[in-house]
Amino acid sequence: MPKLFKKIKEIRSFLKELKCNGSNLSVGFVPTMGYLHKGHMELIKLSKLQNEITVVSIYVNPLQFGAGEDYERYPRDLERDLAMCEEAGVDVVFAPEDQEMYPELPKVKIDIPGLTDRLEGAYRPGHFNGVAIVVLKLLHIVQPDRAYFGEKDYQQLKVVERLVKDLSLPVEIVPVPTVREEDGLACSSRNVYLSPEERQSASAIYKSFLLAQKLFQSGNTDANLLKEAIKDFLLKHPHVRKIDYVEITDEELNPVEEVKEGDRILVALYVGNTRLIDNWRLSHEKL
């Protein structure tokens, strides 16, 4: 069983002793909101490969949810998560209560103009402020050598990379490619919200990426043309109720008009009442 901590003080002193035990062990950290899936398992696998100690945090961060979002119904199952962590060989789990993380509401506001105000930030105001605060807190608590973030939440990854760079955090951020179900749907804890019919429609996101990739590979480099093709395709599917955005950007999330290898498609949409996000790196490689 991984060692379970709920208190900041206790995990800190445990890790301090462990790290400073003469041998200077390296620590890999996988921050999660729990309800673990295959995507998380990839993060853990890589951390295990690259570090002597792997720490997983499980915490549904209220600060990154907006009013009317799914904070209350977000799936939680600590026992199942702990069993999966054990199976994966995780050494330490940090699963704090709200009172421990936020004894009072933080007053600090963290923005990255041009990054946190776009895409997800535009549709979920305050979301990345909540992400930035919880990630900084967790990095300050665990003080890992490496931290693992899935490319599924690509904008979040970019926000965290920028924070680490701008604030000289002593950690290496390791991005991990999105893990997908057999039909291409990106693994996400929120997929459990989908009815069987919605679940089927949700695979259209992946198919729309393949369509765009094919158009790109046959010489179409007009971002608008690709975006329209994706939208048209998506909206043909039942249960695809509303598209928040379909955007194409460079690696650093700056919008592009002419598409080149390495650019990203980013999509947010509702399937039924469930909001899903996904993204795709355009390349010339054949699938």
Next chain:
Amino acid sequence: MPKLFKKIKEIRSFLKELKCNGSNLSVGFVPTMGYLHKGHMELIKLSKLQNEITVVSIYVNPLQFGAGEDYERYPRDLERDLAMCEEAGVDVVFAPEDQEMYPELPKVKIDIPGLTDRLEGAYRPGHFNGVAIVVLKLLHIVQPDRAYFGEKDYQQLKVVERLVKDLSLPVEIVPVPTVREEDGLACSSRNVYLSPEERQSASAIYKSFLLAQKLFQSGNTDANLLKEAIKDFLLKHPHVRKIDYVEITDEELNPVEEVKEGDRILVALYVGNTRLIDNWRLSHEKL
């Protein structure tokens, strides 16, 4: 001579080895903009008392100066500072170049609404964003157990305390009372800007605090009455050119109308062309 570092990577690996040397030595950190004076020496003295290793940083942070402020003319003298650090028994000095601290301009913006937008923040827009970024960077580079801040920059101290709390930084912030010259003027690197005549007028700030303290001790608890008395007194002095603010707040910098023990007077004004700030804790103790 203290060990001098100019590179983040080098001071980090030096301190990591030192700290993790089996014995788990504690590190005290005194961040400064150099041109050290008696106030800094008090911070260093306390750090030496409470820690096995004392690190001083010397860096004039361009990010916390506004357009038209004194960034270019801010006094610098690394050799003198190093000699003073040696005299004081400092172990490590970190004196990075701009290129090392900001290889590119940070994009992150850090605010604490209700705190960074008031007093100094209102008169120096962007100042506390620059302070927050450099302090977080330095804390991430040095990773001290304790960091020492003078009460002279009281609002800065409160900003740093709030950042540490909100972001769970693994450091204890130790406030150190303001050190004053014989005539009561708070020690500051900027005092060298003052002509002899201005220097004399500058002591009016301290005298105005004593006046307010006396009024408070004889039963006057109306903040406005105290503020007006301070302003009237200050403006009687030659070279006191412009008062940015005279404010009375509680310990956490919330404005008060009725003054009580422990409240703070905060003043910013120009003596000649030199902007000075100072503050004072009101108490019933006789001086």
